[in-house]
Amino acid sequence: MKITADHTYIIVHFDIHQSWDFFQIIGLNEDESNALHQQIDHLLYQATLNEQENDFLAIEYIIAYAFEKKFSLFKNYPKEFFDNMTVECDGETLDFIIDLSETIVKEAAVHLLKNLLKYDLFEYQLLTS
Numbered sequence: 001m002k003i004t005a006d007h008t009y010i011i012v013h014f015d016i017h018q019s020w021d022f023f024q025i026i027g028l029n030e031d032e033s034n035a036l037h038q039q040i041d042h043l044l045y046q047a048t049l050n051e052q053e054n055d056f057l058a059i060e061y062i063i064a065y066a067f068e069k070k071f072s073l074f075k076n077y078p079k080e081f082f083d084n085m086t087v088e089c090d091g092e093t094l095d096f097i098i099d100l101s102e103t104i105v106k107e108a109a110v111h112l113l114k115n116l117l118k119y120d121l122f123e124y125q126l127l128t129s
Contacts, residue, residue: 003106009127010109012116013095016040016059021121022094026070036062047091060087063094071112081108 003010014022019040023033040059047055064087071077084099100106116122 003100003110003126006128007100007106007126008129009100010098010113010124011095011127012098012112012122012124013093014121014123016044016089016092016094018121019063019094021119022063023066025116025119025121026066028066028070036066044091056089056091059089059094063087063089067096076111077108078104080104 020033020037023036024030028036040062043055043059046052067087068082072079072082080102081098081104084102084105086097088095088097098105098109098112100109113124117124
C-alpha cells in the first residue's frame with residue numbers, strides 16, 4: 001500500500017455488525033465494547049423499523065467518538081487528521097472517509113492503515129482525482 005500525490009481520499013470500512021470487534025481492536029474494555037455494540041444493534045433495529053437517517057447519524061457519532069477518543073492520544077494523529085475525516089454508515093458498512101489534501105493527514109493515514117489493516121475486519125480504497 002502506497003499513498004501517492006495522486007490520491008485524494010482514502011476510505012477505510014468495516015461491517016457495522018462487527019462493531020464489537022472494532023471496539024476491541026481500538027482498545028476499549030469489554031464492558032464498554034458490549035454497551036456500545038448493544039446501542040448500535042438497537043439503532044440498526046430502529047433504522048429498519050422507521051427508516052430514518054437519525055439512527056445512522058447516531059451510529060456514526062458513536063463510532064467517530066470512540067475512534068477519536070482512542071487515536072487523538074497519539075502524536076501520529078494530529079487535529080488536522082480528524083478535521084479531514086468523516087464517518088458514514090449505511091446500515092451495512094461503516095466508512096471512514098479521509099481527505100488526503102494535507103501532507104500531515106497523508107502521514108497519519110499511512111500510520112492508520114499500517115495499524116488497522118493487520119486485522120481482517122478492515123478493507124480500504126484509495127481514490128484519485
